[in-house]
Amino acid sequence: MSMKNNVVRSPLFYVGDKYKIISDIKSHFPKDIHRFIEPFVGGGSVFMNVDAQEFMLNDIDENIIAIHKMLCGYALDRKAFFKKVDAIVKQYGLSCSYKKDIVPQNLKKEFVKTFYARFNKLGYEKMRSDYNQSEERSAFVLYMLLIYGFNRMIRFNQSGDFNLPVGNVDLNHNTIKALDDYFDLTAIKKPQWFSLDFEDFINQIDLTSNDLIYLDPPYLITFSEYNKYWNDNTENRVLNLLNRLNGNNIRFAISNVTHYKGKVNQLFLDWSHQYNSYPIKSNYISYHDNTNKIFTEVLVTNF
Ligand SMILES: C[S@@+](CC[C@H](N)C(=O)[O-])C[C@H]1O[C@@H](n2cnc3c(N)ncnc32)[C@H](O)[C@@H]1O
Known part of the structure:
Protein backbone atom coordinates (compact mmCIF):
# COMPACT_ATOMS: atom_id res chain seq x y z
CA MET A 1 0.00 0.00 0.00
CA SER A 2 1.43 3.37 -0.96
CA MET A 3 0.09 6.44 0.83
CA LYS A 4 2.11 8.95 -1.22
CA ASN A 5 -0.47 9.97 -3.80
CA ASN A 6 -3.13 7.47 -3.00
CA VAL A 7 -6.19 8.20 -1.02
CA VAL A 8 -7.54 5.23 0.86
CA ARG A 9 -11.18 4.58 1.65
CA SER A 10 -12.59 3.26 4.89
CA PRO A 11 -14.12 -0.25 4.68
CA LEU A 12 -17.22 1.10 6.45
CA PHE A 13 -18.28 2.97 3.27
CA TYR A 14 -19.87 5.53 5.55
CA VAL A 15 -22.59 7.99 4.55
CA GLY A 16 -20.89 11.40 4.35
CA ASP A 17 -17.52 9.71 3.96
CA LYS A 18 -14.86 12.33 3.25
CA TYR A 19 -12.73 10.15 1.04
CA LYS A 20 -13.43 11.96 -2.24
CA ILE A 21 -12.40 15.33 -0.82
CA ILE A 22 -9.78 14.32 1.73
CA SER A 23 -6.87 15.57 -0.42
CA ASP A 24 -8.39 19.04 -0.53
CA ILE A 25 -9.14 19.04 3.21
CA LYS A 26 -5.70 17.70 4.08
CA SER A 27 -3.94 20.36 2.02
CA HIS A 28 -4.99 22.85 4.74
CA PHE A 29 -3.69 20.76 7.66
CA PRO A 30 -0.38 21.60 9.37
CA LYS A 31 2.59 19.27 8.78
CA ASP A 32 3.46 18.72 12.43
CA ILE A 33 0.60 16.96 14.16
CA HIS A 34 1.35 15.20 17.41
CA ARG A 35 -2.13 13.94 18.20
CA PHE A 36 -4.85 13.85 15.56
CA ILE A 37 -8.15 14.05 17.42
CA GLU A 38 -11.50 13.36 15.76
CA PRO A 39 -14.67 13.78 17.85
CA PHE A 40 -16.94 12.73 14.92
CA VAL A 41 -14.90 9.98 13.27
CA GLY A 42 -17.72 8.12 11.46
CA GLY A 43 -16.25 5.63 9.00
CA GLY A 44 -12.72 6.93 9.55
CA SER A 45 -11.70 7.94 6.03
CA VAL A 46 -10.06 11.10 7.39
CA PHE A 47 -7.75 9.66 10.05
CA MET A 48 -6.71 6.91 7.63
CA ASN A 49 -5.28 9.53 5.28
CA VAL A 50 -3.57 11.79 7.82
CA ASP A 51 -0.07 11.52 9.29
CA ALA A 52 0.32 12.05 13.03
CA GLN A 53 2.06 10.39 15.94
CA GLU A 54 -1.10 9.47 17.83
CA PHE A 55 -4.78 9.14 16.97
CA MET A 56 -7.71 9.68 19.36
CA LEU A 57 -10.99 8.87 17.64
CA ASN A 58 -14.55 9.20 18.87
CA LEU A 76 -2.21 -8.11 12.73
CA ASP A 77 -4.11 -11.26 11.81
CA ARG A 78 -6.11 -10.67 8.67
CA LYS A 79 -6.01 -14.37 7.88
CA ALA A 80 -8.23 -14.96 10.92
CA PHE A 81 -10.52 -12.17 9.73
CA PHE A 82 -10.99 -13.65 6.25
CA LYS A 83 -11.41 -17.13 7.68
CA LYS A 84 -14.32 -15.85 9.72
CA VAL A 85 -15.72 -14.02 6.67
CA ASP A 86 -15.58 -17.30 4.71
CA ALA A 87 -17.39 -19.16 7.49
CA ILE A 88 -20.23 -16.60 7.58
CA VAL A 89 -20.49 -16.48 3.77
CA LYS A 90 -20.78 -20.26 3.77
CA GLN A 91 -23.22 -20.43 6.70
CA TYR A 92 -25.69 -18.05 4.99
CA GLY A 93 -25.02 -19.06 1.38
CA LEU A 94 -24.01 -15.52 0.36
CA SER A 95 -22.27 -14.52 -2.83
CA CYS A 96 -18.70 -13.37 -2.42
CA PHE A 119 -29.31 -14.03 -4.80
CA ASN A 120 -28.48 -12.92 -1.24
CA LYS A 121 -31.94 -11.95 0.03
CA LEU A 122 -32.81 -15.10 2.00
CA GLY A 123 -29.37 -15.66 3.46
CA TYR A 124 -29.08 -12.00 4.39
CA GLU A 125 -32.45 -12.03 6.15
CA LYS A 126 -31.47 -15.12 8.13
CA MET A 127 -28.17 -13.47 9.12
CA ARG A 128 -30.09 -10.34 10.18
CA SER A 129 -32.62 -12.21 12.29
CA ASP A 130 -29.88 -14.31 13.94
CA TYR A 131 -28.06 -11.08 14.74
CA ASN A 132 -31.19 -9.41 16.16
CA GLN A 133 -32.04 -12.43 18.27
CA SER A 134 -28.58 -13.10 19.63
CA GLU A 135 -27.99 -12.28 23.27
CA GLU A 136 -24.59 -10.81 22.67
CA ARG A 137 -24.60 -9.10 19.31
CA SER A 138 -21.43 -9.53 17.34
CA ALA A 139 -19.73 -6.50 15.75
CA PHE A 140 -18.36 -8.91 13.16
CA VAL A 141 -21.84 -9.94 12.01
CA LEU A 142 -22.94 -6.31 12.10
CA TYR A 143 -20.08 -5.53 9.73
CA MET A 144 -21.20 -8.33 7.41
CA LEU A 145 -24.77 -6.91 7.50
CA LEU A 146 -23.34 -3.54 6.54
CA ILE A 147 -21.36 -4.98 3.64
CA TYR A 148 -24.29 -6.93 2.20
CA GLY A 149 -26.97 -4.43 3.23
CA PHE A 150 -28.85 -1.67 1.46
CA ASN A 151 -26.52 1.22 0.55
CA ARG A 152 -24.01 -0.17 3.04
CA MET A 153 -25.72 1.59 5.90
CA ILE A 154 -26.37 0.83 9.55
CA ARG A 155 -29.90 1.44 10.73
CA PHE A 156 -31.84 0.21 13.75
CA ASN A 157 -35.58 0.54 14.34
CA GLN A 158 -37.16 1.88 17.53
CA SER A 159 -37.13 -1.55 19.16
CA GLY A 160 -33.38 -1.69 18.61
CA ASP A 161 -33.38 -4.21 15.76
CA PHE A 162 -31.16 -3.84 12.71
CA ASN A 163 -33.69 -3.25 9.96
CA LEU A 164 -32.07 -2.57 6.61
CA PRO A 165 -33.00 -4.78 3.65
CA VAL A 166 -30.47 -6.65 1.54
CA GLY A 167 -28.35 -4.50 -0.78
CA ASN A 168 -27.33 -5.06 -4.34
CA VAL A 169 -23.68 -5.53 -3.35
CA ASP A 170 -21.46 -8.20 -1.89
CA LEU A 171 -17.95 -8.65 -0.60
CA ASN A 172 -16.06 -7.58 -3.70
CA HIS A 173 -12.54 -6.50 -4.65
CA ASN A 174 -13.17 -2.90 -3.51
CA THR A 175 -14.14 -4.13 -0.06
CA ILE A 176 -11.01 -6.25 0.16
CA LYS A 177 -8.80 -3.33 -0.90
CA ALA A 178 -10.43 -1.07 1.72
CA LEU A 179 -10.02 -3.75 4.41
CA ASP A 180 -6.38 -4.37 3.52
CA ASP A 181 -5.63 -0.64 3.67
CA TYR A 182 -7.45 -0.35 6.99
CA PHE A 183 -5.49 -3.26 8.49
CA ASP A 184 -2.17 -1.89 7.19
CA LYS A 190 -2.79 2.15 16.69
CA PRO A 191 -5.77 4.47 17.24
CA GLN A 192 -7.46 4.89 20.60
CA TRP A 193 -11.25 4.61 20.37
CA PHE A 194 -13.95 6.39 22.38
CA SER A 195 -17.72 6.52 22.22
CA LEU A 196 -18.85 9.69 23.97
CA ASP A 197 -20.65 12.91 23.22
CA PHE A 198 -18.09 15.14 21.44
CA GLU A 199 -17.92 17.64 24.30
CA ASP A 200 -17.28 15.02 27.00
CA PHE A 201 -14.68 13.46 24.72
CA ILE A 202 -12.76 16.73 24.21
CA ASN A 203 -13.09 17.79 27.86
CA LEU A 212 -4.99 19.00 15.79
CA ILE A 213 -8.71 18.53 16.32
CA TYR A 214 -10.58 17.80 13.11
CA LEU A 215 -14.37 17.96 13.36
CA ASP A 216 -16.91 16.69 10.87
CA PRO A 217 -20.21 16.99 12.73
CA PRO A 218 -23.61 16.18 11.23
CA TYR A 219 -24.82 19.00 9.00
CA LEU A 220 -27.73 21.14 10.18
CA ILE A 221 -29.18 21.63 6.70
CA THR A 222 -28.77 18.24 4.97
CA PHE A 223 -30.46 14.90 5.57
CA SER A 224 -29.03 11.63 6.85
CA GLU A 225 -29.65 9.08 9.57
CA TYR A 226 -27.15 10.67 11.97
CA ASN A 227 -28.49 14.23 11.45
CA LYS A 228 -31.69 13.29 13.26
CA TYR A 229 -30.55 14.55 16.66
CA TRP A 230 -28.57 17.49 15.35
CA ASN A 231 -30.07 20.93 15.91
CA ASP A 232 -29.22 24.58 16.65
CA ASN A 233 -28.37 23.63 20.22
CA THR A 234 -25.81 20.95 19.29
CA GLU A 235 -24.39 23.21 16.57
CA ASN A 236 -23.99 26.02 19.12
CA ARG A 237 -22.30 23.61 21.54
CA VAL A 238 -19.70 22.83 18.86
CA LEU A 239 -19.11 26.48 17.97
CA ASN A 240 -18.76 27.55 21.63
CA LEU A 241 -16.37 24.68 22.27
CA LEU A 267 -25.36 30.17 12.43
CA PHE A 268 -22.19 28.57 11.15
CA LEU A 269 -21.54 31.22 8.47
CA ASP A 270 -21.74 34.09 11.00
CA TRP A 271 -19.46 32.26 13.44
CA SER A 272 -16.93 31.33 10.74
CA HIS A 273 -16.10 34.94 9.81
CA GLN A 274 -13.67 35.26 12.73
CA TYR A 275 -11.58 32.31 11.39
CA ASN A 276 -10.10 31.13 8.06
CA SER A 277 -12.65 29.66 5.70
CA TYR A 278 -11.70 27.59 2.65
CA PRO A 279 -14.12 26.37 0.00
CA ILE A 280 -13.79 22.62 -0.56
CA LYS A 281 -14.17 21.40 -4.11
CA SER A 282 -16.96 18.92 -4.16
CA ASN A 283 -16.75 16.16 -6.74
CA TYR A 284 -20.40 16.40 -7.46
CA ILE A 285 -21.20 20.06 -8.03
CA SER A 286 -18.98 22.84 -9.22
CA TYR A 287 -18.28 25.23 -6.38
CA HIS A 288 -17.81 28.09 -8.82
CA ASP A 289 -21.24 27.72 -10.27
CA ASN A 290 -22.75 30.56 -8.25
CA THR A 291 -25.92 30.61 -10.29
CA ASN A 292 -26.89 27.30 -8.78
CA LYS A 293 -25.51 27.01 -5.28
CA ILE A 294 -26.90 23.59 -4.52
CA PHE A 295 -24.14 22.52 -2.19
CA THR A 296 -21.26 24.46 -0.66
CA GLU A 297 -18.81 22.71 1.59
CA VAL A 298 -16.18 24.59 3.60
CA LEU A 299 -13.28 23.92 5.93
CA VAL A 300 -12.80 26.45 8.74
CA THR A 301 -9.53 26.57 10.65
CA ASN A 302 -8.00 28.73 13.41
CA PHE A 303 -4.41 28.41 12.17
C1 LIG B 1 -20.62 13.65 8.98
S1 LIG B 1 -20.46 12.20 9.96
C2 LIG B 1 -18.69 11.96 10.02
C3 LIG B 1 -18.16 11.29 8.77
C4 LIG B 1 -16.68 11.03 8.78
N1 LIG B 1 -15.90 12.24 8.61
C5 LIG B 1 -16.27 10.03 7.68
O1 LIG B 1 -15.40 10.34 6.83
O2 LIG B 1 -16.82 8.93 7.66
C6 LIG B 1 -20.89 12.77 11.57
C7 LIG B 1 -20.74 11.77 12.72
O3 LIG B 1 -21.04 12.43 13.96
C8 LIG B 1 -21.58 11.46 14.86
N2 LIG B 1 -22.27 12.20 15.95
C9 LIG B 1 -23.52 12.73 15.96
N3 LIG B 1 -23.77 13.37 17.12
C10 LIG B 1 -22.64 13.26 17.87
C11 LIG B 1 -22.27 13.72 19.18
N4 LIG B 1 -23.11 14.44 19.94
N5 LIG B 1 -21.02 13.44 19.64
C12 LIG B 1 -20.16 12.69 18.89
N6 LIG B 1 -20.47 12.22 17.65
C13 LIG B 1 -21.68 12.50 17.14
C14 LIG B 1 -22.47 10.60 13.98
O4 LIG B 1 -22.68 9.33 14.56
C15 LIG B 1 -21.66 10.57 12.67
O5 LIG B 1 -20.88 9.40 12.61
Whole structure:
Protein backbone atom coordinates (compact mmCIF):
# COMPACT_ATOMS: atom_id res chain seq x y z
CA MET A 1 0.00 0.00 0.00
CA SER A 2 1.43 3.37 -0.96
CA MET A 3 0.09 6.44 0.83
CA LYS A 4 2.11 8.95 -1.22
CA ASN A 5 -0.47 9.97 -3.80
CA ASN A 6 -3.13 7.47 -3.00
CA VAL A 7 -6.19 8.20 -1.02
CA VAL A 8 -7.54 5.23 0.86
CA ARG A 9 -11.18 4.58 1.65
CA SER A 10 -12.59 3.26 4.89
CA PRO A 11 -14.12 -0.25 4.68
CA LEU A 12 -17.22 1.10 6.45
CA PHE A 13 -18.28 2.97 3.27
CA TYR A 14 -19.87 5.53 5.55
CA VAL A 15 -22.59 7.99 4.55
CA GLY A 16 -20.89 11.40 4.35
CA ASP A 17 -17.52 9.71 3.96
CA LYS A 18 -14.86 12.33 3.25
CA TYR A 19 -12.73 10.15 1.04
CA LYS A 20 -13.43 11.96 -2.24
CA ILE A 21 -12.40 15.33 -0.82
CA ILE A 22 -9.78 14.32 1.73
CA SER A 23 -6.87 15.57 -0.42
CA ASP A 24 -8.39 19.04 -0.53
CA ILE A 25 -9.14 19.04 3.21
CA LYS A 26 -5.70 17.70 4.08
CA SER A 27 -3.94 20.36 2.02
CA HIS A 28 -4.99 22.85 4.74
CA PHE A 29 -3.69 20.76 7.66
CA PRO A 30 -0.38 21.60 9.37
CA LYS A 31 2.59 19.27 8.78
CA ASP A 32 3.46 18.72 12.43
CA ILE A 33 0.60 16.96 14.16
CA HIS A 34 1.35 15.20 17.41
CA ARG A 35 -2.13 13.94 18.20
CA PHE A 36 -4.85 13.85 15.56
CA ILE A 37 -8.15 14.05 17.42
CA GLU A 38 -11.50 13.36 15.76
CA PRO A 39 -14.67 13.78 17.85
CA PHE A 40 -16.94 12.73 14.92
CA VAL A 41 -14.90 9.98 13.27
CA GLY A 42 -17.72 8.12 11.46
CA GLY A 43 -16.25 5.63 9.00
CA GLY A 44 -12.72 6.93 9.55
CA SER A 45 -11.70 7.94 6.03
CA VAL A 46 -10.06 11.10 7.39
CA PHE A 47 -7.75 9.66 10.05
CA MET A 48 -6.71 6.91 7.63
CA ASN A 49 -5.28 9.53 5.28
CA VAL A 50 -3.57 11.79 7.82
CA ASP A 51 -0.07 11.52 9.29
CA ALA A 52 0.32 12.05 13.03
CA GLN A 53 2.06 10.39 15.94
CA GLU A 54 -1.10 9.47 17.83
CA PHE A 55 -4.78 9.14 16.97
CA MET A 56 -7.71 9.68 19.36
CA LEU A 57 -10.99 8.87 17.64
CA ASN A 58 -14.55 9.20 18.87
CA ASP A 59 -18.13 8.83 17.70
CA ILE A 60 -21.32 8.84 19.74
CA ASP A 61 -22.54 5.82 17.75
CA GLU A 62 -21.42 2.80 19.77
CA ASN A 63 -22.01 0.41 16.88
CA ILE A 64 -19.60 2.30 14.66
CA ILE A 65 -16.95 2.27 17.35
CA ALA A 66 -17.57 -1.44 18.02
CA ILE A 67 -16.93 -2.16 14.31
CA HIS A 68 -13.73 -0.09 14.32
CA LYS A 69 -12.46 -1.85 17.43
CA MET A 70 -13.35 -5.24 15.99
CA LEU A 71 -11.49 -4.49 12.73
CA CYS A 72 -8.46 -3.12 14.59
CA GLY A 73 -8.39 -6.37 16.55
CA TYR A 74 -7.64 -8.19 13.27
CA ALA A 75 -5.03 -5.71 11.95
CA LEU A 76 -2.21 -8.11 12.73
CA ASP A 77 -4.11 -11.26 11.81
CA ARG A 78 -6.11 -10.67 8.67
CA LYS A 79 -6.01 -14.37 7.88
CA ALA A 80 -8.23 -14.96 10.92
CA PHE A 81 -10.52 -12.17 9.73
CA PHE A 82 -10.99 -13.65 6.25
CA LYS A 83 -11.41 -17.13 7.68
CA LYS A 84 -14.32 -15.85 9.72
CA VAL A 85 -15.72 -14.02 6.67
CA ASP A 86 -15.58 -17.30 4.71
CA ALA A 87 -17.39 -19.16 7.49
CA ILE A 88 -20.23 -16.60 7.58
CA VAL A 89 -20.49 -16.48 3.77
CA LYS A 90 -20.78 -20.26 3.77
CA GLN A 91 -23.22 -20.43 6.70
CA TYR A 92 -25.69 -18.05 4.99
CA GLY A 93 -25.02 -19.06 1.38
CA LEU A 94 -24.01 -15.52 0.36
CA SER A 95 -22.27 -14.52 -2.83
CA CYS A 96 -18.70 -13.37 -2.42
CA SER A 97 -17.45 -12.04 -5.73
CA TYR A 98 -13.91 -11.38 -4.55
CA LYS A 99 -13.42 -15.15 -4.19
CA LYS A 100 -15.62 -16.75 -6.75
CA ASP A 101 -18.58 -15.79 -8.89
CA ILE A 102 -21.35 -18.18 -7.84
CA VAL A 103 -24.40 -16.25 -9.02
CA PRO A 104 -26.12 -18.31 -11.76
CA GLN A 105 -26.09 -16.86 -15.29
CA ASN A 106 -29.86 -17.05 -15.67
CA LEU A 107 -30.37 -14.88 -12.56
CA LYS A 108 -27.87 -12.35 -13.94
CA LYS A 109 -29.70 -12.25 -17.27
CA GLU A 110 -33.14 -11.94 -15.73
CA PHE A 111 -32.19 -9.34 -13.12
CA VAL A 112 -29.37 -7.48 -14.82
CA LYS A 113 -29.07 -4.74 -12.20
CA THR A 114 -30.31 -6.47 -9.05
CA PHE A 115 -28.99 -10.03 -9.19
CA TYR A 116 -26.88 -9.75 -6.02
CA ALA A 117 -29.89 -8.61 -4.02
CA ARG A 118 -31.98 -11.46 -5.50
CA PHE A 119 -29.31 -14.03 -4.80
CA ASN A 120 -28.48 -12.92 -1.24
CA LYS A 121 -31.94 -11.95 0.03
CA LEU A 122 -32.81 -15.10 2.00
CA GLY A 123 -29.37 -15.66 3.46
CA TYR A 124 -29.08 -12.00 4.39
CA GLU A 125 -32.45 -12.03 6.15
CA LYS A 126 -31.47 -15.12 8.13
CA MET A 127 -28.17 -13.47 9.12
CA ARG A 128 -30.09 -10.34 10.18
CA SER A 129 -32.62 -12.21 12.29
CA ASP A 130 -29.88 -14.31 13.94
CA TYR A 131 -28.06 -11.08 14.74
CA ASN A 132 -31.19 -9.41 16.16
CA GLN A 133 -32.04 -12.43 18.27
CA SER A 134 -28.58 -13.10 19.63
CA GLU A 135 -27.99 -12.28 23.27
CA GLU A 136 -24.59 -10.81 22.67
CA ARG A 137 -24.60 -9.10 19.31
CA SER A 138 -21.43 -9.53 17.34
CA ALA A 139 -19.73 -6.50 15.75
CA PHE A 140 -18.36 -8.91 13.16
CA VAL A 141 -21.84 -9.94 12.01
CA LEU A 142 -22.94 -6.31 12.10
CA TYR A 143 -20.08 -5.53 9.73
CA MET A 144 -21.20 -8.33 7.41
CA LEU A 145 -24.77 -6.91 7.50
CA LEU A 146 -23.34 -3.54 6.54
CA ILE A 147 -21.36 -4.98 3.64
CA TYR A 148 -24.29 -6.93 2.20
CA GLY A 149 -26.97 -4.43 3.23
CA PHE A 150 -28.85 -1.67 1.46
CA ASN A 151 -26.52 1.22 0.55
CA ARG A 152 -24.01 -0.17 3.04
CA MET A 153 -25.72 1.59 5.90
CA ILE A 154 -26.37 0.83 9.55
CA ARG A 155 -29.90 1.44 10.73
CA PHE A 156 -31.84 0.21 13.75
CA ASN A 157 -35.58 0.54 14.34
CA GLN A 158 -37.16 1.88 17.53
CA SER A 159 -37.13 -1.55 19.16
CA GLY A 160 -33.38 -1.69 18.61
CA ASP A 161 -33.38 -4.21 15.76
CA PHE A 162 -31.16 -3.84 12.71
CA ASN A 163 -33.69 -3.25 9.96
CA LEU A 164 -32.07 -2.57 6.61
CA PRO A 165 -33.00 -4.78 3.65
CA VAL A 166 -30.47 -6.65 1.54
CA GLY A 167 -28.35 -4.50 -0.78
CA ASN A 168 -27.33 -5.06 -4.34
CA VAL A 169 -23.68 -5.53 -3.35
CA ASP A 170 -21.46 -8.20 -1.89
CA LEU A 171 -17.95 -8.65 -0.60
CA ASN A 172 -16.06 -7.58 -3.70
CA HIS A 173 -12.54 -6.50 -4.65
CA ASN A 174 -13.17 -2.90 -3.51
CA THR A 175 -14.14 -4.13 -0.06
CA ILE A 176 -11.01 -6.25 0.16
CA LYS A 177 -8.80 -3.33 -0.90
CA ALA A 178 -10.43 -1.07 1.72
CA LEU A 179 -10.02 -3.75 4.41
CA ASP A 180 -6.38 -4.37 3.52
CA ASP A 181 -5.63 -0.64 3.67
CA TYR A 182 -7.45 -0.35 6.99
CA PHE A 183 -5.49 -3.26 8.49
CA ASP A 184 -2.17 -1.89 7.19
CA LEU A 185 -2.82 1.60 8.51
CA THR A 186 -4.32 0.79 11.90
CA ALA A 187 -1.50 -1.65 12.62
CA ILE A 188 0.83 1.38 12.43
CA LYS A 189 -1.42 4.14 13.74
CA LYS A 190 -2.79 2.15 16.69
CA PRO A 191 -5.77 4.47 17.24
CA GLN A 192 -7.46 4.89 20.60
CA TRP A 193 -11.25 4.61 20.37
CA PHE A 194 -13.95 6.39 22.38
CA SER A 195 -17.72 6.52 22.22
CA LEU A 196 -18.85 9.69 23.97
CA ASP A 197 -20.65 12.91 23.22
CA PHE A 198 -18.09 15.14 21.44
CA GLU A 199 -17.92 17.64 24.30
CA ASP A 200 -17.28 15.02 27.00
CA PHE A 201 -14.68 13.46 24.72
CA ILE A 202 -12.76 16.73 24.21
CA ASN A 203 -13.09 17.79 27.86
CA GLN A 204 -11.36 14.66 29.12
CA ILE A 205 -8.23 15.26 27.00
CA ASP A 206 -5.33 17.31 28.28
CA LEU A 207 -4.88 19.24 25.02
CA THR A 208 -1.65 20.85 23.83
CA SER A 209 -0.77 23.21 20.99
CA ASN A 210 0.77 20.31 18.98
CA ASP A 211 -2.59 18.58 18.68
CA LEU A 212 -4.99 19.00 15.79
CA ILE A 213 -8.71 18.53 16.32
CA TYR A 214 -10.58 17.80 13.11
CA LEU A 215 -14.37 17.96 13.36
CA ASP A 216 -16.91 16.69 10.87
CA PRO A 217 -20.21 16.99 12.73
CA PRO A 218 -23.61 16.18 11.23
CA TYR A 219 -24.82 19.00 9.00
CA LEU A 220 -27.73 21.14 10.18
CA ILE A 221 -29.18 21.63 6.70
CA THR A 222 -28.77 18.24 4.97
CA PHE A 223 -30.46 14.90 5.57
CA SER A 224 -29.03 11.63 6.85
CA GLU A 225 -29.65 9.08 9.57
CA TYR A 226 -27.15 10.67 11.97
CA ASN A 227 -28.49 14.23 11.45
CA LYS A 228 -31.69 13.29 13.26
CA TYR A 229 -30.55 14.55 16.66
CA TRP A 230 -28.57 17.49 15.35
CA ASN A 231 -30.07 20.93 15.91
CA ASP A 232 -29.22 24.58 16.65
CA ASN A 233 -28.37 23.63 20.22
CA THR A 234 -25.81 20.95 19.29
CA GLU A 235 -24.39 23.21 16.57
CA ASN A 236 -23.99 26.02 19.12
CA ARG A 237 -22.30 23.61 21.54
CA VAL A 238 -19.70 22.83 18.86
CA LEU A 239 -19.11 26.48 17.97
CA ASN A 240 -18.76 27.55 21.63
CA LEU A 241 -16.37 24.68 22.27
CA LEU A 242 -14.24 25.79 19.31
CA ASN A 243 -14.13 29.39 20.55
CA ARG A 244 -12.92 28.08 23.89
CA LEU A 245 -10.25 25.90 22.22
CA ASN A 246 -9.11 28.86 20.16
CA GLY A 247 -8.74 30.91 23.36
CA ASN A 248 -6.45 28.15 24.68
CA ASN A 249 -4.32 28.08 21.48
CA ILE A 250 -5.54 24.63 20.42
CA ARG A 251 -5.66 24.08 16.64
CA PHE A 252 -8.90 23.01 15.05
CA ALA A 253 -10.31 22.43 11.58
CA ILE A 254 -14.03 21.91 11.02
CA SER A 255 -15.93 20.78 7.93
CA ASN A 256 -19.45 21.95 7.28
CA VAL A 257 -22.02 22.56 4.58
CA THR A 258 -23.10 26.19 4.45
CA HIS A 259 -25.55 26.08 1.53
CA TYR A 260 -27.76 23.22 0.47
CA LYS A 261 -30.69 23.37 -1.95
CA GLY A 262 -31.67 26.92 -1.07
CA LYS A 263 -31.02 26.47 2.67
CA VAL A 264 -28.26 28.40 4.44
CA ASN A 265 -26.53 27.52 7.71
CA GLN A 266 -26.41 31.14 8.90
CA LEU A 267 -25.36 30.17 12.43
CA PHE A 268 -22.19 28.57 11.15
CA LEU A 269 -21.54 31.22 8.47
CA ASP A 270 -21.74 34.09 11.00
CA TRP A 271 -19.46 32.26 13.44
CA SER A 272 -16.93 31.33 10.74
CA HIS A 273 -16.10 34.94 9.81
CA GLN A 274 -13.67 35.26 12.73
CA TYR A 275 -11.58 32.31 11.39
CA ASN A 276 -10.10 31.13 8.06
CA SER A 277 -12.65 29.66 5.70
CA TYR A 278 -11.70 27.59 2.65
CA PRO A 279 -14.12 26.37 0.00
CA ILE A 280 -13.79 22.62 -0.56
CA LYS A 281 -14.17 21.40 -4.11
CA SER A 282 -16.96 18.92 -4.16
CA ASN A 283 -16.75 16.16 -6.74
CA TYR A 284 -20.40 16.40 -7.46
CA ILE A 285 -21.20 20.06 -8.03
CA SER A 286 -18.98 22.84 -9.22
CA TYR A 287 -18.28 25.23 -6.38
CA HIS A 288 -17.81 28.09 -8.82
CA ASP A 289 -21.24 27.72 -10.27
CA ASN A 290 -22.75 30.56 -8.25
CA THR A 291 -25.92 30.61 -10.29
CA ASN A 292 -26.89 27.30 -8.78
CA LYS A 293 -25.51 27.01 -5.28
CA ILE A 294 -26.90 23.59 -4.52
CA PHE A 295 -24.14 22.52 -2.19
CA THR A 296 -21.26 24.46 -0.66
CA GLU A 297 -18.81 22.71 1.59
CA VAL A 298 -16.18 24.59 3.60
CA LEU A 299 -13.28 23.92 5.93
CA VAL A 300 -12.80 26.45 8.74
CA THR A 301 -9.53 26.57 10.65
CA ASN A 302 -8.00 28.73 13.41
CA PHE A 303 -4.41 28.41 12.17
C1 LIG B 1 -20.62 13.65 8.98
S1 LIG B 1 -20.46 12.20 9.96
C2 LIG B 1 -18.69 11.96 10.02
C3 LIG B 1 -18.16 11.29 8.77
C4 LIG B 1 -16.68 11.03 8.78
N1 LIG B 1 -15.90 12.24 8.61
C5 LIG B 1 -16.27 10.03 7.68
O1 LIG B 1 -15.40 10.34 6.83
O2 LIG B 1 -16.82 8.93 7.66
C6 LIG B 1 -20.89 12.77 11.57
C7 LIG B 1 -20.74 11.77 12.72
O3 LIG B 1 -21.04 12.43 13.96
C8 LIG B 1 -21.58 11.46 14.86
N2 LIG B 1 -22.27 12.20 15.95
C9 LIG B 1 -23.52 12.73 15.96
N3 LIG B 1 -23.77 13.37 17.12
C10 LIG B 1 -22.64 13.26 17.87
C11 LIG B 1 -22.27 13.72 19.18
N4 LIG B 1 -23.11 14.44 19.94
N5 LIG B 1 -21.02 13.44 19.64
C12 LIG B 1 -20.16 12.69 18.89
N6 LIG B 1 -20.47 12.22 17.65
C13 LIG B 1 -21.68 12.50 17.14
C14 LIG B 1 -22.47 10.60 13.98
O4 LIG B 1 -22.68 9.33 14.56
C15 LIG B 1 -21.66 10.57 12.67
O5 LIG B 1 -20.88 9.40 12.61
